[in-house]
Amino acid sequence: MKKIINQPSTLMMEMLNGIVMAHPELELLRKHKVIKRKQLDTDKVTLISGGGSGHEPAHAGFVGKGMLDAAVCGEVFASPSQIQVYQAIRETASTKGTLLIIKNYSGDVMNFKNAAHLAEEDGRKVDYVRVEDDIAVEDSLYTVGRRGVAGTVLVHKAAGAAAEEGRSLEEVKRIAQKAADNVRSIGIALTSCTVPAKGSPTFQLAEDEMEYGVGIHGEPGIRREKVLSAGALAKRMTTDVLKDLQITEGSEAELVVLINGFGGTPLQELYAFNHEVAKELSKRHLNVNRSFVGNFMTSIDMAGVSLSILKLDDELKTLISRESDAPAFKVSG
Amino acid sequence: MKKIINQPSTLMMEMLNGIVMAHPELELLRKHKVIKRKQLDTDKVTLISGGGSGHEPAHAGFVGKGMLDAAVCGEVFASPSQIQVYQAIRETASTKGTLLIIKNYSGDVMNFKNAAHLAEEDGRKVDYVRVEDDIAVEDSLYTVGRRGVAGTVLVHKAAGAAAEEGRSLEEVKRIAQKAADNVRSIGIALTSCTVPAKGSPTFQLAEDEMEYGVGIHGEPGIRREKVLSAGALAKRMTTDVLKDLQITEGSEAELVVLINGFGGTPLQELYAFNHEVAKELSKRHLNVNRSFVGNFMTSIDMAGVSLSILKLDDELKTLISRESDAPAFKVSG
Amino acid sequence: MTLTAKQTRAWLLNFSNKIHDNKQYLSDLDQAIGDGDHGSNMSRGVTAVEAAITDESLEKASDVMKKAAMAMVSKVGGASGPLYGSAFLEMAKVIDNEAIARVIAAGLDGIKKRGKAEVEDKTMVDMWAPVVDALQDGRLSVEAIEEAKAQTKPLKAKKGRASYLNERSIGHLDPGAVSSSYLFIALLEEVEVND
Amino acid sequence: MTLTAKQTRAWLLNFSNKIHDNKQYLSDLDQAIGDGDHGSNMSRGVTAVEAAITDESLEKASDVMKKAAMAMVSKVGGASGPLYGSAFLEMAKVIDNEAIARVIAAGLDGIKKRGKAEVEDKTMVDMWAPVVDALQDGRLSVEAIEEAKAQTKPLKAKKGRASYLNERSIGHLDPGAVSSSYLFIALLEEVEVND
Numbered sequence A, B: 001m002k003k004i005i006n007q008p009s010t011l012m013m014e015m016l017n018g019i020v021m022a023h024p025e026l027e028l029l030r031k032h033k034v035i036k037r038k039q040l041d042t043d044k045v046t047l048i049s050g051g052g053s054g055h056e057p058a059h060a061g062f063v064g065k066g067m068l069d070a071a072v073c074g075e076v077f078a079s080p081s082q083i084q085v086y087q088a089i090r091e092t093a094s095t096k097g098t099l100l101i102i103k104n105y106s107g108d109v110m111n112f113k114n115a116a117h118l119a120e121e122d123g124r125k126v127d128y129v130r131v132e133d134d135i136a137v138e139d140s141l142y143t144v145g146r147r148g149v150a151g152t153v154l155v156h157k158a159a160g161a162a163a164e165e166g167r168s169l170e171e172v173k174r175i176a177q178k179a180a181d182n183v184r185s186i187g188i189a190l191t192s193c194t195v196p197a198k199g200s201p202t203f204q205l206a207e208d209e210m211e212y213g214v215g216i217h218g219e220p221g222i223r224r225e226k227v228l229s230a231g232a233l234a235k236r237m238t239t240d241v242l243k244d245l246q247i248t249e250g251s252e253a254e255l256v257v258l259i260n261g262f263g264g265t266p267l268q269e270l271y272a273f274n275h276e277v278a279k280e281l282s283k284r285h286l287n288v289n290r291s292f293v294g295n296f297m298t299s300i301d302m303a304g305v306s307l308s309i310l311k312l313d314d315e316l317k318t319l320i321s322r323e324s325d326a327p328a329f330k331v332s333g
Numbered sequence C, D: 001m002t003l004t005a006k007q008t009r010a011w012l013l014n015f016s017n018k019i020h021d022n023k024q025y026l027s028d029l030d031q032a033i034g035d036g037d038h039g040s041n042m043s044r045g046v047t048a049v050e051a052a053i054t055d056e057s058l059e060k061a062s063d064v065m066k067k068a069a070m071a072m073v074s075k076v077g078g079a080s081g082p083l084y085g086s087a088f089l090e091m092a093k094v095i096d097n098e099a100i101a102r103v104i105a106a107g108l109d110g111i112k113k114r115g116k117a118e119v120e121d122k123t124m125v126d127m128w129a130p131v132v133d134a135l136q137d138g139r140l141s142v143e144a145i146e147e148a149k150a151q152t153k154p155l156k157a158k159k160g161r162a163s164y165l166n167e168r169s170i171g172h173l174d175p176g177a178v179s180s181s182y183l184f185i186a187l188l189e190e191v192e193v194n195d
């Protein structure tokens, strides 16, 4: 394993320190591994997200004006404990209540929900929304739903803008839920990530292989296949996502596209991939309102890309283009 | 070679298209591979930089308010031709003249300088500054000076802020030169990049090896060594850079730190490395004014990091903290 | 027969040792159908458990169990933290008054309530449920535990991270079932359960 | 003897073929002490040269050479683009009136003016300078070219990207000297230069 680290056990705390040094508008609650805005507006709904580490810039990079108020940071790929989340809720309480945005993984869901219950027992107003945007996982009665992946960032954005307007908890939740209901993602990997504590890649792929439908924790994808060209990949991923969103050719709805690198893929390829996706959408006479390209929800150093598409209505369209000023998600408004 | 591409020969144009799609405030002059601001202020000094591709987000990602007006894009690791640069100068001309910011590589210098001469023959006011921040290269009478690497981004920032104020070409050049004179960098690599047209890594390193003093084009470093821990690496790199800048313990000058990932290193490690560098600086009683952490001047998919330090005076301090709104360099001001 | 604080402590410390010894193995199992961290999650958890239960002033088995539950819940994120936490918490509620079969049954209920998994969903439930049955019949043995463990292999996961793999989850042991197997082997080693 | 447009075209097309044939080799050489793109840079350049000089209406050798120079300058970034461009441009100025030795000498001057390199700086100058000498003595041969090429190996680079490597540049051929060697072998194959 080649990494610029001291030892895996101290990496996370060093990283959190490094984040607040680079972004002095953020504050680290060391004991609970919570990164929060230094200046909280206690008169708006508090938005909290988080999860395991290893997805940087998620979620600390999304704390800031127009996005989150706090990110609760678990160990690499492990949800934060309910105590951490509970403390985050306490430390960022506002008069309007708190909304938790949870990526749908059993660990995250259990810990965030338990924390919400603990806080409610204190008499606080807390609600939550689960994001389940990954279409790689079949939606069926027998599973725990789908995974929450990069689409979550767009849920932060929409809910963040609504909260910033001073809307009620119910309203902000409605917006978050609407964004979550209208965003879908699919990801592929060319290489596996290497979890520092483990020191070796989580899976092995041959030079001509990729995994289609990977998660963001080094979980294998749903199929192992031969590598495709950027164009063929864009066509397939776009088709799959649009189908799941039930968007047909020529649909009026404007779309937000998020091209997310998993950490090891150069920006060069991400931008070129954006071009391929745009070509696919324009072939289908669909309108892109905005596209975001970069590393947003990574899987440490994995090479690969995910495509997320959010279907806008007028309300979401307005909110998505509002100003945001988080380290890893700045929109000029 | 595992990349998400169609073929190497079309990658660059696809990438440039993908960039302007994601950033509609930018415009691509397809014929000359120039990315420029859509809205130019013809009453401020025009700032142009550029160079080979493969350094994304450099330089297109630094085109925007408070930074550059245009980036001229060469093929992967090859300077743009003088014709391209000349056309960029023509297409972005302002009443106050044009400043070229050149990374010190023979190819870049020759092509940008020739372009400046061509434009001067048209009666235009054009000047240039060379950035030579890489201390890996010994400064000697017999070499062509040092390489220009990630420190160049801070030169863009300072000069960009000065230009935005409406200063004269001479003034903007003075600022750019001052920033260039006060910034130094050093980089290390854990893996080589893979140039798409070549398809195999430019150099090979064993599992326990790193290259100290690498450039940003896959050039080997000045020494091949055993991998160091993040702390030991930060200590050595910080010491080397400070020494070259002649900054001694307890010096009053405030510093800007730029931790630059080469493309394949996860943000996790970059932030943790920022923490180690901050520790080294604070041990020496030095004051960090600001630190920037991320992928700014990459070498495609190389794993590694560079450290740049800019020594501030009051003037540079003001300029560095001015607002900037380029896709890859947003400062809130 | 009910457990004493001393027995409970010995049981959990034995469990803890087994987790540490098999940390890498548990992560390897999780690598195949999950995200490769079950060993480190559990080892972080039991380290906290050890620290929490060494306090000699804990007089009742329920005190020890409650401390262990809190340690798991606060130190282990991931799915296994709250699940073991719930199990231990429910066990703490009855451990001072009920026989061991009823205690483990209470733990199983905690897991099922928290994780909504049923038998054959390829989770730790597939270890706890057969163990409860065996205890009720007074025939819990290492063999029975190993048997239950092996039974998770052909199952298709329906809960937890492995469920996202669908067909590809078949043919691998469930990591949580394996870590739970150490809990019950430790129980056999420390306590005479089948009397 | 001065070159005709036809001879010049044949010479440059032959050069172009050699570059295409050795594209990978040139990049490999550049990989050792540079950034591994000299082959692709040159091949992009000569492709543009081919297209520019096929125009049969170019009547003078200088017209052909000027077109080639512009093609190199506009299509090749990197260090080699402006250097070959300057060489060809300076050669164009004299090619209609001077003997070949003077033509190559003019090219060499262009390179030196543009790149500020001297002999033994481990650049293409170390190919052009001995070739000029040999031409002046009427003894240019493949052996002399190969000899000059080999001479670049022990040198330490003082100009260009390889100079950043310092000591580590020793022991490798200079890629630009090698690509220039094809220019002169092509010249030998197309023109009787030593008369």
Ligand SMILES: Nc1ncnc2c1ncn2[C@@H]1O[C@H](COP(=O)(O)OP(=O)(O)O)[C@@H](O)[C@H]1O
Binding pocket: A077, A078, A079, A106, A107, C030, C034, C035, C037, C038, C041, C042, C077, C078, C079, C080, C081, C083, C111, C114, C115, C116, C117, C122, C123, C124, C125, C159, C160, C161, C174, C175, C176, C177
């Ligand atoms: N809903 C659930 N009910 C019961 N057990 C579960 C459930 N979800 C996961 N598990 C158990 O947790 C184990 C994985 O734990 P761990 O790897 O520590 O957490 P994570 O999956 O969050 O990385 C699985 O092997 C399984 O036994």
Ligand SMILES: Nc1ncnc2c1ncn2[C@@H]1O[C@H](COP(=O)(O)OP(=O)(O)O)[C@@H](O)[C@H]1O
Binding pocket: B077, B078, B079, B105, B106, B107, D030, D034, D035, D037, D038, D041, D042, D077, D078, D079, D080, D081, D083, D111, D114, D115, D116, D117, D122, D123, D124, D125, D159, D160, D161, D174, D175, D176, D177
């Ligand atoms: N200053 C210079 N003077 C003469 N030749 C030079 C100079 N700099 C570079 N070269 C030549 O250019 C060659 C490298 O060209 P190339 O790889 O195409 O450009 P780059 O170095 O920009 O990648 C070197 O091998 C050398 O022969």
Ligand SMILES: [Mg+2]
Binding pocket: A052, A076, A077, A078, A079, C035, C037, C078, C079
């Ligand atoms: Mg996990």
Ligand SMILES: [Mg+2]
Binding pocket: B052, B076, B077, B078, B079, B217, D035, D037, D078, D079
């Ligand atoms: Mg080059």
Ligand SMILES: [Mg+2]
Binding pocket: C030, C034, C035, C036, C037, C038, C078, C161
């Ligand atoms: Mg796991």
Ligand SMILES: [Mg+2]
Binding pocket: D030, D034, D035, D036, D037, D038, D078, D161
């Ligand atoms: Mg080169």
